[in-house]
Amino acid sequence: MTYDISENHKRALYSALRKKELRPTKQRICVYNIIMSKKDHPTADDILNRVRKNLPTISLATVYNCLETLVDCELVRQVNFDRSSTRFCPNLTPHAHFKCSETGNIFDISLDEESIRSLKAVLPKGYKADNFELSFAGSKTISSN
Amino acid sequence: MTYDISENHKRALYSALRKKELRPTKQRICVYNIIMSKKDHPTADDILNRVRKNLPTISLATVYNCLETLVDCELVRQVNFDRSSTRFCPNLTPHAHFKCSETGNIFDISLDEESIRSLKAVLPKGYKADNFELSFAGSKTISSN
DNA sequence: ATCAATAATTAGAATAATTCCATTTTACTG
């Protein structure tokens, strides 16, 4: 059973854009594909460099524009660590992040239903959260990934 | 039973500075007092404005320097929301933050031992966290504080 | 108290990430 995973991505992209009456330009398609094709946490600048392999003349402003669009469409997520440059994340499932202080690498930490429930349970009555961010910093003893 | 809370702060400041062989300058003392005297989450610029009531000639660079020192000494904490300017927090107990999308106000959410334990439990084997940040964004229906 | 040594403050320049702006190019509709 082999299927083209990027066909699914393409469908998701087109339908999300159509919903907001936005156009599937080659820049948006390319930025989206680049993010989906590697499960890491690139900055806008990383993305610019990767995208330029296919679209050598794309500008940084356009990369920022595309990223904003993709985030608005909930096709990719934004991650911020302190005030270092924003990173973008293809993982749409609820998860936390772990930043290794030694290498700077960022890892996704998956969260099960139970964890998410206990997370949201810390909010007192009267607080309605639309979203949350949980991030850890520290060192990783086992180096996988 | 009345006591001078700022006497305690002063002691904490002096002893923390001495531990690192740093000098208790009037700028550091003033920045620290300003942060401790109001339980909110000011930016460096907010702090500059407040401190200038007492030290009219203090510079923004000095405010940044003082804040860095205070954070290093673990006398105040830094909070970041997305990429807006860093905020500083007098609350040293482990807690989460909630940002109201409507007003921009930031609220401390206290965490009991049990919550902290379940938070740290999301980390798989091999991850050692030195610290974590948990923040929520949403709306606050009951307006206290 | 005075002095030297060292640390801290200062103003302004420099930097980094991101956004804005005015113009050109592209995509959709008829």
Place this chain on the structure above:
DNA sequence: CAGTAAAATGGAATTATTCTAATTATTGAT
């Protein structure tokens, strides 16, 4: 394929923060 609205582009502008070099303050020893 022509007209219109949206998007891309390059460069300037902005924001938060850090750096730099010169001045000033604090400390410890006389």
